[in-house]
Amino acid sequence: MTNDEKTKFEILRQKAEELLNTLPTPRDEQDKLLSVPSKTSSPLSEINMMKLIHELEVYQVELELQNEELQRAKALADIATNKYTNLYDFAPSGYFTLSKMGDIIDLNLASALMLGKERSKLIDNRFSLFVSSDTRSVFNLFIDKVFESKSPETCEVTLISNDDLPTNVLLTGIVTENDDQCNITMVDITKRKQAEIMLLEEKQRVKTILELVGDPIFLKDNEHRIIFANRAFLDLFELDEASVLGKTLAENVPENEMEHFLRVDRSVLDTGISDSCEEELTVGGTKHTIITKKIRFIDKSENRFLVGSIHDITERKQWEVELISAKKQAEESDKLKSAFLANMSHEIRTPMNGILGFAELLKEPELTGEQQQKYICIIEKAGARMLNTINDIISISRIESGEMNISVSNTDINQQLEDVYNFFKPESEKKRIKFSFKTGLSGKKAIIKTDPDKMNTILFNLVKNAIKYTDKGSVEIGYRLKADSDPLELVFYVKDTGIGIPENRQKAIFERFIKADINDKMARQGSGLGLAIAKAYIEVLGGKMSMESKEGLGSVFYYTLPYHTELEEKSVTENAVLNNDIKKQINPQVSGLKILIAEDDENSEMYLRVIIKSICKELLTAETGREAIAACRNHPDIDLILMDIQMPSTNGYEATREIREFNKEVIIIAQTAFALAGDREKAIEAGCNDYITKPINKEKIMQVLAKYFQQ
Numbered sequence: 146m147t148n149d150e151k152t153k154f155e156i157l158r159q160k161a162e163e164l165l166n167t168l169p170t171p172r173d174e175q176d177k178l179l180s181v182p183s184k185t186s187s188p189l190s191e192i193n194m195m196k197l198i199h200e201l202e203v204y205q206v207e208l209e210l211q212n213e214e215l216q217r218a219k220a221l222a223d224i225a226t227n228k229y230t231n232l233y234d235f236a237p238s239g240y241f242t243l244s245k246m247g248d249i250i251d252l253n254l255a256s257a258l259m260l261g262k263e264r265s266k267l268i269d270n271r272f273s274l275f276v277s278s279d280t281r282s283v284f285n286l287f288i289d290k291v292f293e294s295k296s297p298e299t300c301e302v303t304l305i306s307n308d309d310l311p312t313n314v315l316l317t318g319i320v321t322e323n324d325d326q327c328n329i330t331m332v333d334i335t336k337r338k339q340a341e342i343m344l345l346e347e348k349q350r351v352k353t354i355l356e357l358v359g360d361p362i363f364l365k366d367n368e369h370r371i372i373f374a375n376r377a378f379l380d381l382f383e384l385d386e387a388s389v390l391g392k393t394l395a396e397n398v399p400e401n402e403m404e405h406f407l408r409v410d411r412s413v414l415d416t417g418i419s420d421s422c423e424e425e426l427t428v429g430g431t432k433h434t435i436i437t438k439k440i441r442f443i444d445k446s447e448n449r450f451l452v453g454s455i456h457d458i459t460e461r462k463q464w465e466v467e468l469i470s471a472k473k474q475a476e477e478s479d480k481l482k483s484a485f486l487a488n489m490s491h492e493i494r495t496p497m498n499g500i501l502g503f504a505e506l507l508k509e510p511e512l513t514g515e516q517q518q519k520y521i522c523i524i525e526k527a528g529a530r531m532l533n534t535i536n537d538i539i540s541i542s543r544i545e546s547g548e549m550n551i552s553v554s555n556t557d558i559n560q561q562l563e564d565v566y567n568f569f570k571p572e573s574e575k576k577r578i579k580f581s582f583k584t585g586l587s588g589k590k591a592i593i594k595t596d597p598d599k600m601n602t603i604l605f606n607l608v609k610n611a612i613k614y615t616d617k618g619s620v621e622i623g624y625r626l627k628a629d630s631d632p633l634e635l636v637f638y639v640k641d642t643g644i645g646i647p648e649n650r651q652k653a654i655f656e657r658f659i660k661a662d663i664n665d666k667m668a669r670q671g672s673g674l675g676l677a678i679a680k681a682y683i684e685v686l687g688g689k690m691s692m693e694s695k696e697g698l699g700s701v702f703y704y705t706l707p708y709h710t711e712l713e714e715k716s717v718t719e720n721a722v723l724n725n726d727i728k729k730q731i732n733p734q735v736s737g738l739k740i741l742i743a744e745d746d747e748n749s750e751m752y753l754r755v756i757i758k759s760i761c762k763e764l765l766t767a768e769t770g771r772e773a774i775a776a777c778r779n780h781p782d783i784d785l786i787l788m789d790i791q792m793p794s795t796n797g798y799e800a801t802r803e804i805r806e807f808n809k810e811v812i813i814i815a816q817t818a819f820a821l822a823g824d825r826e827k828a829i830e831a832g833c834n835d836y837i838t839k840p841i842n843k844e845k846i847m848q849v850l851a852k853y854f855q856q
């Protein structure tokens with residue numbers, strides 16, 4: 146008997162004794178027994194007997210008390226059992242016990258509900274039969290592990306149920322003490338699984354949308370690491386996911402730009418104030434102009450993220466720049482157009498004024514011969530000035546259409562310089578300007594291979610300007626051989642002490658129609674084409690042009706030309722007929738020709754009639770293309786047709802084409818007042834032999850005719 150039991154027993158006994166003393170009837174009985182002697186004699190003494198009876202009574206009470214105790218304990222046990230059964234059966238989770246073979250030994254109601262069968266019908270069934278085929282191997286592995294490891298194991302499986310919807314359950318199992326069973330809890334996680342799937346689908350949907358968005362989108366963590374970047378982002382910066390995800394782009398972006406956008410990121414992440422800014426970003430060497438919008442996003446766990454969207458405006462920026470420059474150009478062109486029209490009007494009206502005025506004066510009957518000569522001279526000069534303007538426009542038209550021909554021949558540059566010097570000498574004297582020229586080479590060394598006409602035009606235009614824009618001081622022209630250049634180069638200069646050119650106009654003046662100060666356009670005559678022509682000619686001859694100028698002090702224009710001394714005929718052009726070499730070949734003996742003048746302008750016809758008089762045997766005239774064709778049919782022996790292009794009804798091209806159908810021999814020379822680029826080609830293509838531009842003078846026409854009527 147343990148000490149506890151002993152104490153319990155003693156307490157019980159004491160209790161029983163106390164109870165017995167309080168009971169009246171037995172005590173009375175006892176007293177009776179003690180007063181009346183017993184008829185039956187017993188070997189026990191009366192006292193002993195009494196003791197025994199007392200003992201028995203106590204014992205009985207003891208038993209009764211014990212019984213009560215037991216009854217109470219049983220009631221408590223019953224309550225506990227009921228509680229346990231209720232808990233087991235009605236628990237929301239499933240509980241079941243499996244044998245080592247995986248057969249169901251016991252299960253609660255929740256388990257039966259999940260398996261979709263009555264509890265009684267499930268006992269002894271193999272649990273794996275209720276597991277879907279795709280998760281059965283997972284379950285089998287789980288059971289093996291449960292029995293092996295003896296510690297709790299978990300797995301997620303899908304149950305085959307009667308419903309269409311599969312039930313996902315989380316199993317947690319542990320082996321029982323005697324090793325031959327295992328207890329398993331089963332929690333229905335279908336909703337959680339569905340939520341997970343939905344979340345995954347949602348994520349996928351969002352990702353798809355983000356991928357579809359044309360603008361680059363990114364997500365950064367609090368440490369500026371990119372944790373998501375859509376396709377547009379990767380495409381824009383030509384990066385792949387591996388070089389972006391988990392990185393800050395520090396490897397791809399220059400340090401100063403990196404510092405800037407990290408600063409903006411930090412501010413958005415710390416303050417939560419969104420940012421939208423235009424920034425320059427150079428990724429892998431390619432510069433982008435972008436507008437980046439950045440906002441902060443904080444998740445449930447208080448983690449901070451930065452969501453950014455990028456709008457690439459690189460192209461737009463370029464367009465903007467181009468547009469601004471185009472707008473500027475258009476505004477400039479507009480100013481130019483007005484300036485050009487004013488220039489042209491001035492440049493044509495002024496000489497025209499002289500021509501018409503002095504022509505009028507020539508009509509005066511009592512003019513002396515000297516006066517007449519003077520007036521004619523003025524008319525000639527004014528005509529030459531007008532022609533100069535027109536020639537400039539034609540040259541620019543040729544330059545712009547890329548139809549500039551060069552005709553190379555041996556050119557004595559000393560001679561050219563001297564010619565230009567002599568030409569402008571009188572003007573410089575008139576303006577009291579000191580005018581000089583310096584040559585850098587002598588004799589044959591000064592003969593170079595270049596286009597003499599173009600070279601002359603260049604020098605002519607520069608010297609004309611130098612004198613025009615210099616009111617006092619000097620103008621000096623010259624050249625030198627640049628010793629250190631390879632290939633060798635000549636450097637020409639035209640230096641003046643004139644008005645100079647403001648610094649901000651020094652570039653513009655080389656553009657056509659531009660004057661240094663377009664507001665002062667009327668101040669000095671000029672079309673604004675001289676420098677543009679000179680520059681284009683210099684470049685076509687293989688040189689470069691530059692200038693130095695100080696407003697109020699003067700200017701120096703430089704240009705280089707290659708120093709080639711050997712002659713190499715490159716191309717023969719229309720200008721070739723004007724070359725000195727060819728000039729010498731003119732045969733003045735051309736004569737006895739039957740000539741048709743097709744010309745609708747009476748004055749021009751009269752003029753032609755006079756200048757061809759000496760070579761003409763018989764002269765025919767026509768005022769329209771039709772008449773010219775008819776004349777040609779009626780006179781098959783015509784030697785030469787001087788065909789005006791611009792005639793009423795049938796023009797010169799059409800008439801030539803028709804004439805060529807029946808007469809291939811006759812020489813047809815086209816004459817036109819337009820002289821624009823492409824006209825020559827059009828005339829030749831129509832069937833003309835050659836082409837001359839108005840105004841025509843005797844020398845010009847004779848040079849052309851010499852080519853066809855040499856004797």
Ligand code: ADP
Binds near residue numbers: 644
């Ligand atoms: P323009 O027919 O007006 O002279 P150019 O093309 O030759 O046309 O010259 C353009 C402009 O450059 C001139 O209008 C003038 O303003 C300026 N310029 C050219 N040469 C000189 C110079 N030697 N000194 C000062 N200004 C000059």
